[in-house]
Amino acid sequence: MLNKNYVKKQILNNKFLNKIIYFKKIISTNKFLKENNFSSGTIVLAREQTGGYGKLGARWISPRGGLWFSFVINKKIKFPIKYLKTTSIAIVKALKKYKINSFIKKPNDILINGKKVCGILLENDFYTGKIIIGIGLNVNNNSPKDTNIPAISIKQVLKKKIDLSEMFLNIISILDKYLIKDRALVEKE
Secondary structure, three states: OOOHHHHHHHHOOOOOOOEEEEEEEEOOHHHHHHHOOOOOOEEEEEEEEOOOEOHHHOEOOEOOOOEEEEEEEOOOOOOOHHHHHHHHHHHHHHHHOOOOOOEEEOOOEEEEOOEEEEEEEEEEEOOOOEEEEEEEEOOOOOOOOOOOOOEOOHHHHHOOOOOHHHHHHHHHHHHHHHHHOOHHHHOOO
16 A cells, blocks of 8 residues: 555655655546646656556556556657656666566566566657656556566565555656756756
8 A cells, every 4th residue: 555645745855756646546647647737747646547548548457556657747848758768767777676677678668577567658749848657567466467468566576565655756766866867857948
C-alpha cells in the first residue's frame, strides 16, 4: 500500500516533480492530465486505472499493487523523445537499487529476463505545448496474462512485496535530478 501523505511530503524536496494528485481509481492518469491544465512537474498517481493504455492505444492492465502515474511538462519541444529516454534510464537506475538488472527495449519498455515490467507512454501536443509521460510499473500486482510481450512484476523477481512509497519516491527522485539538468525545462522561453 502506498502512504500518500508521506509521498506528498517527500516530493516537496524535488525541484521539478514536486506536485502530486492522487486517485484511488481513475480511468487513466495520462487522460486526466490531457484533459486538464496543471503546472509543469505535476504528477498524477493512481492506485488503480480502469482504462490505462499504452502505445497505439494498446490496453494497459493497471490493478492495485502497481505504480501507475504520469507527469506533465508544459513546453513546446520539437524532440520530446529525450524525455522518454530519460524516464527509461531513471527507472532502470531505480531498479538497480533493488539489485534488479533490467534493460530498455526501445522505444518504451523496460524488461527483466525478457519480460515486460514497465511501459512508458509519451504523448506530445506540440501546438499546445504539453508533453505527458505515463509510467506503468508492475510492482506487487500479479503480472497480466495475454499480453504481446510476457509480463513480470518486481514481486515475482524478488519473491517479496516491495514498499510502493519507497519505489515511487526512488523513481521520482532520480527522474527529478535528470529533468532539472535539462536547460530547456528550467529556462523561460
